[in-house]
Amino acid sequence: MNILFVDNFPEVIINRIENMGHKVFDCSLKPEICDKYLEDAEVIITKNRTNINREIIDKALKLRMIINGGVSIDNIDIDYAHNKGIHVMHTPEAPMISVAEFVFGLLLSAARKIYDANLSMKNGKWDKDLYYGNELYGKTMGVVGFGRIGREVAKRAIAFGMKIVACDKFLSESPMPGVPIVELDNLLKVSDFITLHASFDAKRDKTLITEREFSLMKDNVLIINCAQGG
Known part of the structure; x- marks a missing residue:
């Protein structure tokens, strides 16, 4: 098959597809040349960009x-x-581990003030008392959007000794033992950390976090937004 990559993918993926006997056109680095390959393309592979x-x-x-x-x-x-008989597919499980790990990278950096402390040292200072930060252990994490990625985040939070509450408009029961599904307002009131993973469609959904929702949160709550379309 003739396969056209229109966004940047790792070379190992492109090589693997070529080794399967497919003809690959890669115009990810030169989008201006894509048109000349479109006419023969049987499959287009993209990455949201x-x-x-x-x-x-x-x-x-x-x-x-x-x-x-x-x-x-x-x-x-x-x-x-x-309508033209073209199949549309995606890979919903592909990014879930990397996104969950990224969330925890941001969480640890922000909660323990790692970035600020590192910047201080680079500037020749070490104001230790300013960078104690907050431990994750025993704190409550609210996960908004409890799909594949949200559940992977919850697994890592549990390993850190955190309590988890989740909110998901598509779930009435929790798919994870010990993680209750609650209303958004309740989640906002009890959470020390909030991570957003709910998809957003501007044509369908209202803004998730407004001034009203902020007023329900604890002081100094830390919010990480990795929501699709957020």
Whole structure:
């Protein structure tokens, strides 16, 4: 098959597909040359950075499949693709570990003031008393959006000895023992740390966190936003 990469992917992935006998066109670094490959492309692989709209779909006369390497497919005109008999696929489990680890990197850095302490040392200072930060152990983490990524974050929080509460409009029961599903207002009131993983569609959803929601939170709560579309 003729496979067109329109966004940047690791070379190991491209090589693996080539070794399977497929013909690969990679225009991720030179998007201006994509048009000349579209006519023969049977599969387009993207990564959210490129909008696969009607114009692109119409140019790809042999197109049979569009694959988005990630959770969301909101960069693809799904209805138009389906009307033309083109399959649309994505890889919802691919980023869940890396995002969960990234959340904890941000969480530890912010809670323990690692970035500020490092910057202070680089400037020739060491104001130790300013950088004690806060321990995670025994604190409550609120996870807003308890899908694949939210659950991976919760697993890591439990390993740190944290208490977890979760909120998800699609869940009435928790998929993880010991993690209650609560209303958003309740989550905001009890959480010391809040991590956002709910998808957002501007055409469908209202703003999740407004002045009202901030007023419900504890003082000095730490919020990490890794929500899709957030």
